[in-house]
Amino acid sequence: MLKTVSKIKTILDEYVVGHNDIKEGIMLALIAREHVYIEGAPGTAKTMLAELAAKAANLKFYFYQFHRDTRLSELIGEYIISREETNIEIDGGNSKGELIRQKLLPGGIMTAQMVVLDDITRAPGEALNILLRLLNEREYQGIKLPLLTAIATSNPTQDDYFNEPLDLANLDRFAIQLKSKGLLTQGNWDEAMSVLDYYVDHVFDKDSIEGFETDLFEQPIDYMLNVKMPTKVRKRLMRFLGKLIEDYHLNETNSLLTDRTFLVKAVRVLKAKAILEGREEVIPSDLSVLKYMTTFRVPEEVADKIEEILENLDEKKSRRA
């Protein structure tokens, strides 16, 4: 399993310089089979990373670019209409009639293991709401989806006239949430130079990337039950959540600390971190991955401090000691 994971990571590292948090977030989502939302400035390799991950993992892949007129039917396949002749009884006599049936021929998101939903905030509300419910339930009109992970990308919504922020219920469908910043604007000059150097001598061709065979994604998700999460880690997670709610006054009006995300999905993301590190047990420092879950779920000033809050969880205890 570790071999598969590290091969995917190698491909991401080979083509994309920097963005280590985004790479780790995507890897965790793939292992935990959760969905990812990446928001960031244009041209910061969001789409590239999403496509690379799908190619590397060799998953049945569907890419969709949203636009203002996106209709749900474009995403889930085509409806075919069939006509049948029938006999209808009218006023005691038989009369020939026609029965018209509409049947979904599943495609797009319905048949893919990994989907990239590019510029998701451009989608009109109606299509978006059904789509996101479908991502969460992984089932539509009685058909089970083979979907493992969806990666949605967006530009910051306040800067763009054509897109609207995801509403909170929709945002919560994405367990992993990442903020993408440019190498230049972050002042990462060495990394910026590496990108420049690469493109002096190469033309990036995504079709040349070969994935590899893997059974990691064929196994049922129960494989995560083999990873242990000791009581001290569970208590630490609770202490962290307690701190956010009590010391930082987070509640339903200013944050999105849902039970589904932090009591259910967090377990999978934490176990994914252990797997990513080649361990069979979650250790306290793995809680650092919670920063990928709080991103847009807590106010920005708290999100900026998450790592610090996690590091100082023992503070009170050690002061008392």
Ligand SMILES: Nc1ncnc2c1ncn2[C@@H]1O[C@H](COP(=O)(O)OP(=O)(O)OP(=O)(O)O)[C@@H](O)[C@H]1O
């Ligand atoms: N860190 C990087 N390493 C390697 N190549 C990069 C990096 N950043 C940008 N690039 C190059 O810039 C291109 C633009 O990236 P991409 O289209 O994925 O950006 P994006 O974040 O999806 O932008 P938009 O928000 O406009 O859709 C990439 O295809 C790649 O060639």
Ligand SMILES: [Mg+2]
């Ligand atoms: Mg893009």
